[in-house]
Amino acid sequence: MSRFVKLMLAFLAIILLLSATFSGVAAFVIGSRVLAEAEDRVESDLDAAQEIYDSYCGSLHDLMRLSADRFYLRNALLAGQVPLAYGEILGTMLREDLDFLTVTDAEGTVVLRAGNAGAVGDSQAEDGLVAAALETLEPVVGTTVFEAGRLSREAPAMAEQALISLVETRGARPIENTVETSGLMLMAAAPVVDFAGQPIGVLYGGLLLNRRFEIVDRIKDTLFRGEQYGGADIGTATLFLDDVRVATNVLTEDGSRAIGTRVSEEVYQRVVVEGERWLGRAYVVKDWYLTGYTPLRRLDGEVVGMLYVGILERPYSDLKTRSTLFFVGITLGGVALATGISFFISRRLSTPVRALVKASRRVAEGDLAARVPVRTRDEVGELTAAFNSMTAALAARDEQLKEFTRRKIMESERLAIVGQLAADVAHELNNPLQGIVTYSHLLLERMAADDPQRKSVEKISIQAERCATIIRGLLDFSRPKKPHKKLANLCAIIEECFSLVEDRALFHNIEVVREYADCVPDTVVDPAQMQQVFMNLIMNAAEAMGGVGRLQVSTRLDASRDMIQVVFRDSGHGISLEDLGRIFDPFFTTKAVGHGTGLGLAISFGIVKEHGGTITVESELGVGTTFTIELPRGKREEAES
DSSP states (O other), rough: HHHHHHHHHHHHHHHHHHHHHHHHHHHHHHHHHHHHOOOOOHHHHHHHHHHHHHHHHHHHHHHHHHHHHHHHHHHHHHHHOOGGGGHHHHHHOOOOOSSSSEETTTBBBBESSSSOOTTOBBBBSSSSSHHHHHHHHSSSEEEEEEEEHHHHHHHHHHHHHHHHEEOTTTTTOOSSSHHHEEEEEEEEEEEEEEETOEEEEEEEEEEEEEHHHHHHHOOOHHHHHEEEETTSSSEEEEEEEEEEEEEEOBBBBTTSOTOHHHHHHHHHHIIIIIIEEEEEEETTTTEEEEEEEEEOTTTOOOOOEEEEEEESHHHHHHHHHHHHHHHHHHHHHHHHHHHHHHHHHHHHHHHHHHHHHHHHHHHOOOOOOOOOOOOOSSSHHHHHHHHHHHHHHHHHHHHHHHHEEEHHHHHHHHHHHHHHHHHHHHHHHHHHHHHHHHHHHHHHSSSSSSSSTTHHHHHHHHHHHHHHHHHHHHHHHHHOOOOOOOOOHHHHHHHHHHHHHHGGGGTTTEEEEEEEEEEEEOOEOOHHHHHHHHHHHHHEEEEEEHTEEEEEEEEOOOEETEEEEEEEEOOOOOHHHHTTTTTTTTTOSSSSSTTTOHHHHHHHHHHHHTTTOOOEEEETTEEEEEEEEEEEOOOOHHHOO
């Protein structure tokens, strides 16, 4: 069997195997993805439905708050002539399309009902919302349930509206009742206070949600915008009292709203009993839906009902089937087409591929001038042209790299010369600056306290000392001293630093917490240089805290890496993320002008690095900053050497 035939058979075997694998995987992925997108949409729609429901709660809350603040109601309660406010209360109820609106006194006793003027004198002090309004003196809103008797007292028409005959529903839990007489209520209560802020009554009112289709229809219109599939609305929404649909746009077989039908026992157990959301596939009245249910709770947290949204499953199952068949068809067509052209492609590939292999070996051996003639205009020709372009680019890049290297070497030499020149200039400026500092101090000593020129001389002295500090830092940075190492105790060096600063006013209100591990041994360092590092970190921390805060210093031994760690943690203002990567750069400082050279941390970084260690920083704005120094544990022999 020729190599060409073997290539063909291997190619066909691979195509068939991959096609079968991809078809199976694609069918699974498409199905899973379609279902996942549908579930994501249901969950998103359920969140949006909850927001719409909450917006009704917010509107009712604001209405009660504003109505309770009306002067006519306050004056009527204070004067004991509440019936005089009946006209206003009734007008508010009718104008705002409320089902009931009631006023109580400060004890919770009803003194006026707009929906039933003759029913007064009963106490509503035990009602959760009324009690909460009287206790907190703030408006409250929530979902609650009114029994039939209270519905009749608040407004006789509500008792008739709430009455719902239960419909036998597949999968619902067994119950003995055949009618629902209670009402699912959206209710708000607001305290009425006198001019001294003391409660004199409560105004409460709300909406009976039984057969009030405004909310569920608004949810449906907002989320699904009239979208249909197969002549049916694609989405529905429902309000449940316990497990009974009291307001819904789910339709029955005869096209009427499915009022009185009930939810499945599985959903009831999860949402009403356990108080959890439920997302999944469910049979709703007459069709399968992808559904979401969320509990509706009273003010005390007890679940009294559910809010539901659902999307027809058929559009997604049909999409899954069509997508799978389409993908399988494409795969089979691709196999047939690949089989037909594989013979032609393999024949044309052999010669130019061998040429490419030969040229590739030449490039691997360093011959960047290797080229392959372009003899075809197909993919192999493009590959050949790309290979030639690649070798040409490699040759050009090689020359660019050489030129870049030469340029960088020249720049490094120039920077070294500039650095040396800066150090020499700083050294030459240091002597005259010392004279300026000395003589300005002498002038200050000889001047009287009330001398009008004293402030000018003080400014000269301060600025001269600042220049001298910058020059000393520049000299330390440009010509770092070789450390004179010896065995030393880091805790003792830290304590020596604190002894130098603890009497300063800046440290009077700073709590210093020392956490020195007993296991930390002496190590080989230059004590003077490490004191410079520790002092810089201590002073930076004190300035970052503004002289008030907590500075925690701890030491520990990382025996696994044979490293000693020193940690400085302050409670200062912290360092921003954009500044955090630059704090070790020379001359970078976050302090105000005149209060820092920007060389302290750069010098400290160099000292720690010279000791073979590392210094790192972590910071969070408003929380504080932590510097961690790690030094290798040196041996006595190193100090002696």
